[in-house]
Amino acid sequence: MEGKALNRRIVTYSACARRQLLALYVYIAERSGVRPANDYIMRIERYCQGLDTFPHRGALRDDISPGLRTIGFERRVTIAFRVAPDEVVIAQILYGGQDIEAAFDAE
Numbered sequence: 001m002e003g004k005a006l007n008r009r010i011v012t013y014s015a016c017a018r019r020q021l022l023a024l025y026v027y028i029a030e031r032s033g034v035r036p037a038n039d040y041i042m043r044i045e046r047y048c049q050g051l052d053t054f055p056h057r058g059a060l061r062d063d064i065s066p067g068l069r070t071i072g073f074e075r076r077v078t079i080a081f082r083v084a085p086d087e088v089v090i091a092q093i094l095y096g097g098q099d100i101e102a103a104f105d106a107e
Contacts (some may be wrong), residue, residue: 007053008052009051009053009084009085009088011051011087011088011089012087012090013089014089014091014104017092017093018092020040020092021044021045024037024093024095025037025040025041028041036096042056043073043074044079047073047079053065055083056083057069058081064080064100064104068080068081068085068104069081069082069083070100077093077094077095078093079092080093
């Protein structure tokens with residue numbers, strides 16, 4: 001049986017998403033130590049990388065910003081991203097119930 005080749009996309013992070021990951025790392029490291037912080041951030045990044053082959057997951061949130069999609073991670077993180085033909089851009093990574101609408105209003 002012949003399979004169709006997957007159209008893999010490059011997964012990139014906006015500057016805002018990188019800052020949010022760093023802030024989350026610092027928050028966890030200060031409370032639980034460097035190793036748990038590193039492990040958690042690595043799990044988030046692996047999850048985001050999984051969007052390379054099946055990016056049209058989660059909820060489409062055109063009400064916040066055209067083409068924006070959101071998906072949850074481990075019940076504590078919301079990942080906001082956009083899908084382009086060759087790329088998935090992680091726009092924001094919000095932790096612990098942060099208000100996504102307010103986050104995009106602030107951009």
